[in-house]
Amino acid sequence: MASQTAAVPFWRAAGMTYITYSNICANLVRNCLKEPHKTEALTREKVHFSLSKWTDGKPQKPTLRSDTPED
């Protein structure tokens, strides 16, 4: 099955980390559920936080990441 011996897997070549990859897979699995469980499971995917980088002791403008389950 794996014809690659030392080649990088497709998702890492595309710039994703393992975490992003597993989140996308988890989202696919959640979408396979049937109705009442599906909405419950999708509420467990809500993302909300605000990130601000600091350079030289000064905060930059914060970026809000919200309601995007994956990147």
Add this chain to the structure above:
Amino acid sequence: MAMAALRREGRRFVPLISPQPISAVQSSVISQEQAPQGVRSISTQVVRNRMKSVKNIQKITKAMKMVAASKLRAIQIKAENSRGVWQPFTALLGDNPSVDVKKNVIITVSSDKGLCGGINSTSVKISKALQKLTSGPEKQSTYVVLGEKAKAQFIRDSKDNIELCITELQRNPLNYTQVSVLADDILKNVEYDALRIVFNKFHSVVSFPPTVATVLSPETVERESESGGNLGVLDSYEIEGGETKGEILQNLAEFQFSCVMFNAVLENACSEQGARMSAMDSSSRNAGEMLDRLTLTYNRTRQASITTELIEIISGASALKG
């Protein structure tokens, strides 16, 4: 009946009697309330206002304690279930807090809201001590701060060492997806040899000691496994599939970081609710004691004013009798 007539006459004459100088015992009570000199009836209004506000505060803190208790119950289940997610990693890779690396990143987990006792201060204290410990010539440590409370404390004296600040984490109930997206963002923005996560581990409602969890970068794991020690056994595992050891270590390191962060954030949230419960509990108790003391003062004041009135009436009446 005669007494009643006397009393009535006494009261009629009371306004005519010049205001008595207030006796020394009562003046201490009056001076607290800042009544103007020479006022006869001692006002209990000030003490009554204080009692009302203290009682309201007591009710509010009791309610906050109940709310924290119910939130704690909900999140404690999640935290205990999340412990199983990072344990296999520790079984495989071991825990190496004493690893010596060039670039350390200290991730401090704290709360956004206050009124939760001293947990945020202890986390910040430990982070600062860790930073002193792990910096030196050719070594460097920086901070990633989660939560408003720790951010406020770090801004005061460690502004230059902060890399990232993350807030508003608990807007929605905590779930793995959110924490893993956060972990992903941290990994993208920060270069590290070892990540040290400082959080308050939840042992029980009254015990939440600060703990440090260490996650090594894949290169560091390689280095350590080659030099023997705990990680030396890593080479004895067989690798299936088409991936190299470096690949696997990288995937593992990212996933380990995400799992450890998830557990850390949940445990810290539990500890926050537990600390808030005990803080609000001691606050209600203090409010109750304060209320008792105020009630005593109130009764003393009230009785003193009644006694003063009686004295005036009686002395007025006896002045009449001649």
